Amino acid sequence: MVETDVILVGGGIAGAGAAYEISASHRVVVLEREAQCGYHSTGRSAASFTENYGTATIRRLALASRGFLAEPPKGFCDHPLLGRRGMITIARADQRERLAKALDTARSLVPSIVPLDPAEAIARVPVLRPDYLAACFFEPNSMDLDVDGLHQGFLRGARARGATIRTNAEVREIRRAGDLWTVETTAGIFTAPRIVNAAGAWGDVVAAMAGVAPIGLQPKRRTAFNIPAPDGMSISGWPLIDDVGAEFYFKPDAGQLLVSPADATPSEPMDAWPDDMDVAIGADRLGQATTIEVQRVSRSWAGLRTFAPDGSPVVGPDGSAPGFIWLVGQGGYGIKTASAMSRICAAFVRGEGIPGDILDRGVTEADLGPARLRPASQAPHV
Ligand SMILES: Cc1cc2nc3c(=O)[nH]c(=O)nc-3n(C[C@H](O)[C@H](O)[C@H](O)COP(=O)(O)OP(=O)(O)OC[C@H]3O[C@@H](n4cnc5c(N)ncnc54)[C@H](O)[C@@H]3O)c2cc1C
Structure with missing residues (x-):
């Protein structure tokens, strides 16, 4: 039996980031079912950092994470985590009104976003079809994100602070007696007064094991695939191209193009x-917007983006179960928001409130906690 201060269930970006922050003050054990911590959603993302995507809470958390990503602590990673990319959001003629609304919303939080002349977009990305592209805007500070660098940096840093990362450790049973949680896994038994649920798509499953009511998490599948770069074109400097109707996006990815139909099944x-x-839908939409005809898909994959009912993430203690802390519902934004989410989670473990710089961005405990998703009769403050 291993005794510790905090048990973290899940070793994806959420669990790894929380382990990194919490281990600065507490003993931590991360329990990950798979042989590799990034096996599920974390290893399958589009590796993009944009401030203009997701609910207002998500956008604020991304803004609050940017400083860490741009300048991680010394020794965290031996190369930059962010790479300049830029992002152009495009619209067909029938999507003009939608684009105008999206631009208004975007600029209210991210003033650097500017309208762009479609001719300029085509000059930057010559495969875009002039008869498709009617209007667009540009987010200059959208970046490529080194997901593995961030994830491994969190895990390495957590280990250096004394945390234990146990892979091949599937949590099978969770009991609470007095002040202690006892967690039975395929790699032994662990006890701690606090347990953090960072189980991604399995967040409600892990809560149920602990006798905690679910919050209605919904995993949604998203597909991505790589195709070779169009013949004779240098694509490395292309921005990410995103359709305003969330029908597809594409971006350069290690010498190839990454394309997604932006599905949410x-x-x-x-x-x-x-x-x-x-994959076929993605190829077809790409073919409508660009002159690219997909001949060969070099690799395809899918991952789950897991959402709470209101689309914002959930981090905070569960009022019904002392010591049980949620860290779930990161949707399609879990990498870019991981730094802020991890710091918030660690603050809750220490019994503190949301860190001041994140609070200053307008993110409150009510925006993030599980109580907002429960009927009033179950909310802890009632
Ligand atoms: C195609 C795609 C594109 C995306 N693009 C982006 C992007 O550009 N930018 C961005 O910020 N985000 C993006 N995302 C979203 C991002 O990948 C997720 O929000 C993030 O990875 C979620 O991290 P997590 O740690 O919560 O989940 P996961 O990485 O899934 O980790 C949860 C872990 O919990 C473990 N676990 C579950 N149950 C148990 C158990 N009983 N015992 C032990 N371990 C358990 C699982 O094995 C898993 O490893 C994308 C996602 C997809 C699928």
Whole structure:
């Protein structure tokens, strides 16, 4: 039996980031079912940092994470975590009104976003079809994000602070007696007064094991695939191109293009795989907007983006179960918000409130805590 201060269930970006922050003050054990911590959603993302995507809470958390990503602590990673990319959001003629609204919303939080002349977008990305592209705007500070560098930096840093990361350790049973949680896994038994649920798509499953009511998490499958760069074109400097109707996006990815049909198919928590039809839809939408004809898909994959009912993440103690802390519902934004989410989670573990710099951005405990998703009769403050 291993005794510790905090047990973290899940070794994806959420669990790794929280382990890094919490281990500055507490003994931590991370329990990860798979042989590799990034096996599920964390290892399957589009590796993009944009401040203009997701609910207002998500955007604020991304803004609050930017400083760490731009200048991680000394020794965290031996190369930059962010790389300049830029992002152009495009619209067809029938999407003009939608684009105008999206631009208004975007600029209210991210003033650096500017309207862009479609001719300029085509000059930057010559495959865009002039008869498709009617309007667009540009986010200059959108970046490529080194997901593995961030994830491994969190894990390495947590280990250096004394945390234990146990892979092949599936949590099977969770009991609470007095002030202590006892967690039975395929790698032994662990006890701690606090448990953090960072189980991604399995967040409600892990809560149920602990006798905590679910919060209605919904995993949604998203597909991505790589295709070779168009013949004779240098694509490395292309920005990410995103459709304002969330129908597809594409960006350079290690010498190839990464394309996604931006699907969001409800799924059970599982090891997601790509459906050929979703890949075909992505290729078709790409072909409508650009002169690229997809001849060969070099790799395709799918992952789960897991959402709380209101689309914002959930971090905070559960009022019904002392010492049980949620860290779930990161949707399609868990990498870019990981730094702020981890710091908030660590503050809750220490019994503190949201860190001041994040609070100053307008993120409150009510925006993030599980109580907002529960009927009033179950909310802890009632
Ligand atoms: C195609 C795609 C594109 C994306 N693009 C971006 C992007 O550009 N930018 C961005 O910020 N985000 C993006 N995301 C979202 C991002 O990947 C997720 O929000 C993030 O990875 C969630 O991290 P997590 O740690 O919560 O989940 P996961 O990485 O899934 O980790 C949860 C872990 O918990 C473990 N676990 C579950 N149950 C148990 C148990 N009983 N015992 C032990 N361990 C358990 C699992 O094995 C898993 O490893 C994208 C996602 C997808 C699928």
